[in-house]
Amino acid sequence: MQGFPIFSWFRVSWFRGSWPSKAGWLLIVLLLWTGAANAASTTLLVMGDSLSAAYGIPREAGWVNLLRERVGDDVEVINASISGETTSGGAARLPELLGQHDPDIVLLELGGNDGLRGLPPQQMRANLSAMIEASQRAGAEVLL
Numbered sequence: 001m002q003g004f005p006i007f008s009w010f011r012v013s014w015f016r017g018s019w020p021s022k023a024g025w026l027l028i029v030l031l032l033w034t035g036a037a038n039a040a041s042t043t044l045l046v047m048g049d050s051l052s053a054a055y056g057i058p059r060e061a062g063w064v065n066l067l068r069e070r071v072g073d074d075v076e077v078i079n080a081s082i083s084g085e086t087t088s089g090g091a092a093r094l095p096e097l098l099g100q101h102d103p104d105i106v107l108l109e110l111g112g113n114d115g116l117r118g119l120p121p122q123q124m125r126a127n128l129s130a131m132i133e134a135s136q137r138a139g140a141e142v143l144l
Contacts (some may be wrong), residue, residue: 026039042075045101047090047131050098052081078103087127088115094131098138106135113130 044066046052054062068077080097082089090110098106108131114124130143135142 003010014051022120042105043056043073043078043103043105044105045097046077046079046081046107047085047094047097047122048079048081048107048108049085049113050081050083051112052079053083053085059116069142079125081109084113085110086117086119088119089093091127091130091134092135098134098140102139103136105143106131106140108132108135121122 029051044067046067048064050056052062052064054064059065059071064079064081068075071077078101080093087110090108094106097103108128109133111124111128114127115121130140132144
């Protein structure tokens with residue numbers, strides 16, 4: 001997990017209650033920078049795998065729901081995560097989700113299943129780049 005600071009943040013800071021951590025401040029700054037914290041219709045779209053889909057634990061205990069509770073009513077958090085999802089699956093689903101939800105922020109938590117399946121890192125990078133570019137073209141800020 002050393003190469004994935006966002007996972008370390010959720011594992012260490014989020015669940016132990018030391019909010020806001022560095023990543024927490026990043027989310028707050030991003031919300032303020034985009035004007036999202038002041039808007040009633042701020043939408044955060046989470047595209048992830050089993051970690052974000054709360055596989056194997058009650059959905060209420062998953063990190064996306066905990067984030068939803070932390071940000072309160074100011075941000076609509078949409079969890080479009082699917083257990084077992086790969087970057088290619090996420091890239092295929094993202095355009096429809098962008099059109100459907102018009103998110104202000106897209107949080108991408110994908111790639112672990114690509115590695116578990118032995119997919120080439122270059123393909124994962126290309127898929128993530130395509131999702132980042134599509135999100136930005138749709139006017140969303142991206143968290144990876």
